[in-house]
Amino acid sequence: RKIVQIAGINIDDISMEQAVDRVYEFIGSDQNHSIFTPNAEIMMDGITNKDIKAMLNGADMLVADGAGVVLASKIIGKAVTEKVSGVDLVKNLLTASSKRPIKFYLFGGKPGIPEKANANIICDYPGAEVVGTRNGYFSKEDETSIIDDINNSGAEVLLVCLGAPKQEEWITENKDRLKVKACIGVGGTMDILAG
Ligand code: UDP
Numbered sequence: 001r002k003i004v005q006i007a008g009i010n011i012d013d014i015s016m017e018q019a020v021d022r023v024y025e026f027i028g029s030d031q032n033h034s035i036f037t038p039n040a041e042i043m044m045d046g047i048t049n050k051d052i053k054a055m056l057n058g059a060d061m062l063v064a065d066g067a068g069v070v071l072a073s074k075i076i077g078k079a080v081t082e083k084v085s086g087v088d089l090v091k092n093l094l095t096a097s098s099k100r101p102i103k104f105y106l107f108g109g110k111p112g113i114p115e116k117a118n119a120n121i122i123c124d125y126p127g128a129e130v131v132g133t134r135n136g137y138f139s140k141e142d143e144t145s146i147i148d149d150i151n152n153s154g155a156e157v158l159l160v161c162l163g164a165p166k167q168e169e170w171i172t173e174n175k176d177r178l179k180v181k182a183c184i185g186v187g188g189t190m191d192i193l194a195g
Contacts, residue, residue: 004078007047010057011064013080020092022061026182027156033060034171035184037086040068042164052165055172086186090159098127105150108136108161109190117193131155136162151179158183161190
């Protein structure tokens with residue numbers, strides 16, 4: 001990994017194309033990986049809160065979501081290659097999956113929203129395959145059935161849209177129970193896909 005450190009947070013210095021390739025490497029491996037896409041606000045939380053910093057640094061891939069993060073990297077004289085936002089990474093993966101298939105599971109957003117996102121994906125990305133959906137409003141007792149559903153779906157890439165830092169915490173806590181190959185924390189992306 002080529003890393004740019006911003007105030008102790010290890011951001012991957014990669015282009016969008018390289019980020020997509022890394023996800024395919026994860027899919028080809030035999031274990032789960034976490035991908036976080038912090039914006040400037042979450043970066044600030046990570047800088048001031050050591051637990052959030054440790055959680056961000058625990059990711060297998062950490063990409064610069066916002067222009068602010070890219071700017072910060074420039075100010076400290078260690079510019080990252082380019083902005084790799086969560087929503088753009090997801091869109092690029094959906095596009096790439098028509099040639100190199102990926103099984104996606106959509107988790108998060110208000111009831112009905114991941115289903116709406118799936119309907120839009122079917123129209124906009126005809127080659128993409130969504131194998132399951134679940135809204136992001138649940139209690140602790142629902143978690144086992146949610147994880148079972150994800151594991152039984154055969155999904156390879158799990159999009160987790162619970163808002164930050166909830167999604168990062170959820171992925172960190174459940175990474176080893178999930179049979180997927182990559183979990184991507186992508187905040188408001190479900191609403192954008194459903195929009
Ligand atoms: N969300 C969710 N479960 C929750 C909280 C939020 O599924 O318990 C969803 C919410 O519906 C929205 C997304 O997470 O689709 C992002 O939420 P928010 O805008 O609060 O987070 P941020 O964009 O600030 O990370």
